[in-house]
Amino acid sequence: MKIVxxxxxxxxxxxxxxxxxxxxxxxxxxxxxxxxxxxxxxAMVPTYPNLAGQNAAYLEGALKAYKTQERKGYQAALxxxxxxxxxDQDIADLAAYYASLK
Ligand code: HEC
Numbered sequence: 451m452k453i454v455x456x457x458x459x460x461x462x463x464x465x466x467x468x469x470x471x472x473x474x475x476x477x478x479x480x481x482x483x484x485x486x487x488x489x490x491x492x493a494m495v496p497t498y499p500n501l502a503g504q505n506a507a508y509l510e511g512a513l514k515a516y517k518t519q520e521r522k523g524y525q526a527a528l529x530x531x532x533x534x535x536x537x538d539q540d541i542a543d544l545a546a547y548y549a550s551l552k
Pocket of ligand 1: 526
């Protein structure tokens, strides 16, 4: 079972489903995000989420779900505009950047 899982993950990664993120590029793209999520990835307001140190794959999934507006509830609508113009590469870079912060 473990081998099957590893093969499935490897297959996913090799088909480019998960673009490799570049933290430096992500940092350069994060200026608008910092207004709410903080320059260090720690939110400015207690009702906003911290992103620093979060799993990159999770951040990527969250941003894609906002972009398609599949993620709803609470303050999700706030993120629709923020994610609307992000490419898959932007999302991967931003995810890699926030995951790299402590
Ligand atoms: C106007 C304030 C604001 C800005 C600017 C903003 N965000 Fe957000 N972000 C939020 C709020 C509020 C939430 C929580 C939304 C919810 O309830 O689902 C959130 C959620 C997220 C999440 C999901 C976190 C989790 O734990 O599930 C990610 C990832 C994210 N933002 C990334 C970004 C990125 C990357 C940018 C810049 C392109 C950005 N945000 C810009 C306010 C903002």
